[in-house]
Amino acid sequence: MADDRLSLVFSALADPTRRDIVARLAAGDATVNELAAPYDVTVQAVSKHIKALEEAGLVSRSRDAQRRPCHLEAEVFDLMTKWIERYRREAEDRFRRLDVLLEQMGGQPATGAPTTEAAS
Amino acid sequence: MADDRLSLVFSALADPTRRDIVARLAAGDATVNELAAPYDVTVQAVSKHIKALEEAGLVSRSRDAQRRPCHLEAEVFDLMTKWIERYRREAEDRFRRLDVLLEQMGGQPATGAPTTEAAS
DNA sequence: CGCATATTCAACCGATTGGTTTAGTACCCT
DNA sequence: AGGGTACTAAACCAATCGGTTGAATATGCG
Structure with a gap:
C-alpha cells in the first residue's frame, strides 16, 4: 500500500472496526483494552488496528502507568x-x-x- | 475487505492511482484507454482500478461503440x-x-x- | 521480590490486493 | 468475412492484511 499520508488515512478508515474505534474515540479518549472490549477479536488485533490509525495520524497516544490512552486527532x-x-x-x-x-x-x-x- | 458502502469507498480511494483517476474524471469523462495512458502499468490494471471505483459507486460507465466512457459520480x-x-x-x-x-x-x-x- | 495487568512484538496463516500475461469478447470499418 | 481497436476475463504471482497464538516488555501493587 502506498505510504503517502492521504493513502494511509483512507486505508485506515477502509476497515469498519477501525472506523468504529474512531467513532468511539470521538466521544472520549480510551485505552487499548477499553477499545478492544466490544469486539470479538483479540486485544492484539485491536492493538494493530490502533497502530494503523496512529500511523495515519488519526490517533495519538500518551502514557498512564501501563496504560496507553488513545486520543483522536481530528x-x-x-x-x-x-x-x-x-x-x-x-x-x-x-x-x-x-x-x-x-x-x-x-x-x-x-x-x-x-x-x-x-x-x- | 468489508463490503459495506463506506468501506468500499474508503478503500477505493486508498490507492493513489485510483485517486488520480478520480481527479482526472472530475475534469471530464474519459475512456479506459485515455485514463490508462499516463500510467506505466498495463491497461488491464487500470481496468481493474476502474472496476473498484465502479463497485464503490464512485464511477459509472456508458457505452460508445467499443469504448466505455467513465463518469464520476460525485x-x-x-x-x-x-x-x-x-x-x-x-x-x-x-x-x-x-x-x-x-x-x-x-x-x-x-x-x-x-x-x-x-x-x- | 513476585505477581497481576496492560500492551506490544514475532511468527505464522489464509484471504485479498495490485500487478502481470494470455486469451476472449464486443464493436467498427473495408 | 477479416482485421483492427477497446475493453474484460482468467489464471497466476509476490506482497500485504487481518487475524491468530505465544512470548516479551512495562508498570503498579502487596
Whole structure:
C-alpha cells in the first residue's frame, strides 16, 4: 500500500472496526483494552488496528502507568475533506455548465443537477 | 475487505492511482484507454482500478461503440464527508468543552484549540 | 521480590490486493 | 468475412492484511 499520508488515512478508515474505534474515540479518549472490549477479536488485533490509525495520524497516544490512552486527532480529517471537496466541486461545476449548455440548446435540463447548495 | 458502502469507498480511494483517476474524471469523462495512458502499468490494471471505483459507486460507465466512457459520480462523496464531519465535530466539541473547563479551573487554555470555523 | 495487568512484538496463516500475461469478447470499418 | 481497436476475463504471482497464538516488555501493587 502506498505510504503517502492521504493513502494511509483512507486505508485506515477502509476497515469498519477501525472506523468504529474512531467513532468511539470521538466521544472520549480510551485505552487499548477499553477499545478492544466490544469486539470479538483479540486485544492484539485491536492493538494493530490502533497502530494503523496512529500511523495515519488519526490517533495519538500518551502514557498512564501501563496504560496507553488513545486520543483522536481530528485535524487529519481536513486532509480528506479538502481532497474530497475539491473534486466534488469540480465535478459539480462541470455538471452545472453542461446543464446550462443543454438549456441554451433548448433541450431539457439534465436530471438530478446539483444545486448551489449541492448534496448538503 | 468489508463490503459495506463506506468501506468500499474508503478503500477505493486508498490507492493513489485510483485517486488520480478520480481527479482526472472530475475534469471530464474519459475512456479506459485515455485514463490508462499516463500510467506505466498495463491497461488491464487500470481496468481493474476502474472496476473498484465502479463497485464503490464512485464511477459509472456508458457505452460508445467499443469504448466505455467513465463518469464520476460525485454524490458518493457525501457519504464520506458526512461520516467524517460527524466525528470531527464530536471530537472538536469535546475539545472545546475541555478547553472551557481548563479555563474555569484557572489554567492555560489548551493549545491548538479548534475554533468555530475549525481547520478551514 | 513476585505477581497481576496492560500492551506490544514475532511468527505464522489464509484471504485479498495490485500487478502481470494470455486469451476472449464486443464493436467498427473495408 | 477479416482485421483492427477497446475493453474484460482468467489464471497466476509476490506482497500485504487481518487475524491468530505465544512470548516479551512495562508498570503498579502487596
